[in-house]
Amino acid sequence: xxxxxxxxxxxxxxxxxxxxxxxxxxxxxxxxxxxxxxxxxxxxxxxxxxxxxxxxxxxxxxxxxxxxxxxxxxxxxxxxxxxxxxxxxxxxxxxxxxxxxxxxxxxxxxxxxxxxxxxxxxxxxxxxxxxxxxxxxxxxxxxxxxxxxxxxxxxxxxxxxxxxxxxxxxxxxxxxxxxxxxxxxxxxxxxxxxxxxxxxxxxxxxxxxxxxxxxxxxxxxxxxxxxxx
Numbered sequence: 001x002x003x004x005x006x007x008x009x010x011x012x013x014x015x016x017x018x019x020x021x022x023x024x025x026x027x028x029x030x031x032x033x034x035x036x037x038x039x040x041x042x043x044x045x046x047x048x049x050x051x052x053x054x055x056x057x058x059x060x061x062x063x064x065x066x067x068x069x070x071x072x073x074x075x076x077x078x079x080x081x082x083x084x085x086x087x088x089x090x091x092x093x094x095x096x097x098x099x100x101x102x103x104x105x106x107x108x109x110x111x112x113x114x115x116x117x118x119x120x121x122x123x124x125x126x127x128x129x130x131x132x133x134x135x136x137x138x139x140x141x142x143x144x145x146x147x148x149x150x151x152x153x154x155x156x157x158x159x160x161x162x163x164x165x166x167x168x169x170x171x172x173x174x175x176x177x178x179x180x181x182x183x184x185x186x187x188x189x190x191x192x193x194x195x196x197x198x199x200x201x202x203x204x205x206x207x208x209x210x211x212x213x214x215x216x217x218x219x220x221x222x223x224x225x226x227x228x229x
Contacts, residue, residue: 041178
């Protein structure tokens with residue numbers, strides 16, 4: 001187990017999370033990743049999510065959303081008008097969030113684990129010991145093509161970043177028309193990739209994010225948006 005402490009915020013959508021989230025997030029509620037996007041198909045806030053059973057209930061349950069802490073106010077502003085139309089509220093849960101670079105964390109009572117492209121997010125009420133440095137976490141993300149909002153992208157057109165957080169079968173959601181049109185009739189104008197700096201122009205080197213030295217090759221690499229040819 002190798003833990004990295006994340007500066008993320010856990011929010012609980014309750015009661016009836018479907019009444020709020022189904023129409024304004026890009027993925028089904030059983031998927032581990034989703035996003036809030038605007039009517040132009042641009043990302044507002046990316047989120048990890050997990051559905052949890054509420055004690056005393058048989059079906060359904062609350063949904064926990066995990067977002068970068070710096071985007072909480074942006075999310076509140078984005079969803080304000082939709083919250084007024086239903087009884088679902090987003091409330092902050094005072095949990096710690098960790099990225100386990102391995103996949104061997106066994107969740108205890110009041111803990112939850114969300115699978116990732118590599119490793120897993122751990123939500124815990126406990127302040128756990130961490131052994132992964134910032135630099136090691138950046139190398140891990142580059143190796144596994146895991147960009148982060150606020151570091152490697154922000155309010156991009158959703159499909160410029162990727163489509164692992166989008167369901168094309170769930171039905172209508174805010175921004176769905178734009179995303180579906182790009183998917184079915186063309187392709188995103190840009191794509192976010194991991195690239196070695198020796199492949200970049202001097203201007204592209206300035207635009208690279210999460211730059212780190214690949215210890216096996218001795219070459220610097222990072223994330224970069226490039227034309228989607």
